[in-house]
Amino acid sequence: MSEFDGKVAIITGGANGMGEAAVRELAGLGATVVIADIDTERAEKVEAEVQAHGGKVKAIHTDVREESQVIALVEQVVSEFGSIDILDNNAASLELTANDPDVISLDPQVLQQTLQGNLIAPFLCCKHVIPVMVENGGGSIINMASVAGLTGDVALTAYALSKAGVIQLTRAVAVQYGKQNVRCNAIAPATILTANVDAYMPEDYRNAYIHNSSTSYLGLPEDVSGLVAFLASDRARYMTGHVIPVDGGITSALAVAHDRRA
Template sequence: MKRVEGKVALITGGASGIGLSAATLLAKEGAKVVIADFNIEGAKEHAAALVKEGYEASAVFLDAGNAKSVEEAVDFTVEQYGTITVLFNNVGLTNIHKDLDVVNIDLDEWDRLVNVNLKSVLLGSRYAIPHMQKAGGGSIINTASMAAFASDQIRTAYGATKAGVVNMTKYIATQYGKDKIRCNSIAPGLILTPAAKNNMPDDLLDIYTKYHALPYHGEADDIGYAVVYLASDESKFMTGQTLQIEGGHYIANPTIEDQNAWAASQK
């Protein structure tokens, strides 16, 4: 089923994890895709693999915090395929060693995350929207995070920038809805991307499992399929919204596990 046939999609941070899943699924559902990434060799490799399978895909270098680089990625997409109708603003960074609590956070790291996590969404949208207007509409999809809704002991900048993404999504949706341009975001919980698997030991993953409503972790395709939905006309009456895809991690009273343990101890 070609759910996004005829659409042209630019995926930032598309060479791995969630971005790669989205690029692959969009291509398989009929879109022409451009994989934009700082890791240009990885982007080229994955684009070539999609082409080999019979899909339409290209790759372009992207430094998401650099306005000129973002503009060039959008221009490349239009030059390759004539337009751009889907933009997946997916690039995001975090650094648990520098992005600390408010008193101790590295201020240079704060500036870096604001630039890459938040400004990149502004830049991608800024340069893509005029082409979407000419095309008669489009869909912008932003990667937020559940860190936008639930605070932590560290990652102050990450949470603040992702909250900014959620709110910017609403602003874009409001400002360009009459042009038939929709804008939505996705807030993933813990997703077992290669980066997560490589950096999180099993005992730490077990803590997350304990608090999920579901008995398993999310995978990149769980977000990738949501991107396909938001890119497709199936979601044509949806804009300004944030899909929380987090395994039910945040839906329960936070004391529920302790209550269950207490109840078990009374038997």
């Protein structure tokens, strides 16, 4: 038996990218996985593919920016599966990053929309999942932050603010509900080669990112999903309130270090 047998996981944004990889990872380890995503077509495709390989997966159309839909999601999952043991807050409003410049140039509307998708949404999921976890004896929440929430940049101001907020949300949940056996950790990826990133990333940006990393390659979704599975498992039972970079070492070095490398 797998340690995830009988466990129920919700993965928001599970139809694509890192969320999809986490769906496949946890389902492959025996969990019952709910894909909560607004991309119904893609979510149903992932659902069918995982089920074809014996996985227990259900796609539920959900816009996690809307509290009423989050409430309905939680109620449906509890009704059908009896519990929620794992929450992976992976969904994010990445389409706004094209209009996310420096502080002076940033449109407040873009900031508000980014916060709604990247910070309010995981807050809403935590708010309504935690009571279920507490009632059932505990659970593990994994919030998807970013190295953007740990460092400064010349742009992506709203995105960075939202991810810094996710990090603080993680600490708040860990401290406030740890005694009730709810753990909460965050993962802070750097650029990860999801299908969309790989297709649209400019070559000069790709090269600059690799140059400033300590590895000679960029990360893949599976580099993140393995950590999701670990943090969701009892093997991480003494870990809570932490932010774990998956970044090829990019946040571990001085800004000048990679230009000084022989």
